Amino acid sequence: MAEPLLALASVTRTYPGPPAVTALRDANLTIHGGEMVAIVGPSGSGKSTLLNILGLLDEPTSGVRMLAGVDTSVLSDRDRTALRATRLGFVFQSFHLVPYLDCVANVTLPLTHQGFPRQLRRDLAVTALTTVGLGHRLSARPATLSGGEQQRVAIARAIVHEPALLLCDEPTGNLDSENTEAILDLLRRMVTGSRAVVVVTHESYVRDRADRAVEVVDGHVYG
Numbered sequence: 001m002a003e004p005l006l007a008l009a010s011v012t013r014t015y016p017g018p019p020a021v022t023a024l025r026d027a028n029l030t031i032h033g034g035e036m037v038a039i040v041g042p043s044g045s046g047k048s049t050l051l052n053i054l055g056l057l058d059e060p061t062s063g064v065r066m067l068a069g070v071d072t073s074v075l076s077d078r079d080r081t082a083l084r085a086t087r088l089g090f091v092f093q094s095f096h097l098v099p100y101l102d103c104v105a106n107v108t109l110p111l112t113h114q115g116f117p118r119q120l121r122r123d124l125a126v127t128a129l130t131t132v133g134l135g136h137r138l139s140a141r142p143a144t145l146s147g148g149e150q151q152r153v154a155i156a157r158a159i160v161h162e163p164a165l166l167l168c169d170e171p172t173g174n175l176d177s178e179n180t181e182a183i184l185d186l187l188r189r190m191v192t193g194s195r196a197v198v199v200v201t202h203e204s205y206v207r208d209r210a211d212r213a214v215e216v217v218d219g220h221v222y223g
């Protein structure tokens with residue numbers, strides 16, 4: 001089998017407090033390119049903590065995290081940030097678009113510090129916006145778009161640099177059922193042989209669209 005995109009082995013995360021809270025206990029998880037994985041579990045069970053660790057936004061207290069074969073604990077902060085910026089993309093419930101920038105400018109943001117020439121940045125943003133069905137709204141500001149369209153821009157921004165792993169936190173939480181379906185279809189299309197999509201969700205219909213569900217219960221990761 002191909003090398004996993006991302007693997008956690010015996011990962012524990014304890015917030016020091018006081019009081020200290022162990023939000024993730026001895027977690028093992030492997031994610032391969034080509035799969036869509038749902039992360040589910042009760043409120044406070046550790047889903048956000050897990051997502052932050054998967055996304056290199058937080059560090060394990062103990063255990064090993066490998067991203068694309070690299071043990072991330074040996075990296076400097078700078079190299080870890082660079083790995084996150086090139087290999088990972090993020091989609092959030094509240095779209096986090098910059099209100100005074102148009103769609104193209106929002107989508108080029110992740111490329112700004114990666115040394116791409118301006119014209120290439122624009123071309124990549126136009127391609128990403130076309131992929132999500134917004135090729136006709138390139139110069140629109142977020143406030144002039146529907147919620148579903150804003151989330152499409154956020155997805156374009158998350159894939160513009162061709163990340164290996166797309167991490168989504170309740171991506172349909174602010175959308176009606178029609179837009180939810182469309183966004184789930186789109187996220188499924190983002191899964192390729194070399195790319196995986198991970199979705200934290202409370203919704204059973206989102207879970208049903210994934211290839212498998214990982215359950216987090218009281219900091220334990222199952223599945």
Ligand SMILES: Nc1ncnc2c1ncn2[C@@H]1O[C@H](COP(=O)(O)OP(=O)(O)OP(=O)(O)O)[C@@H](O)[C@H]1O
Pocket residue numbers: 015016017021022023041042043044045046047048049050
């Ligand atoms: N920065 C922090 N400091 C201390 N404890 C924290 C911190 N962040 C989270 N926790 C605790 O860790 C546990 C897991 O929290 P986490 O946010 O990962 O759960 P969750 O499953 O994402 O919850 P929800 O579904 O409500 O968003 C909870 O007991 C929470 O109170």
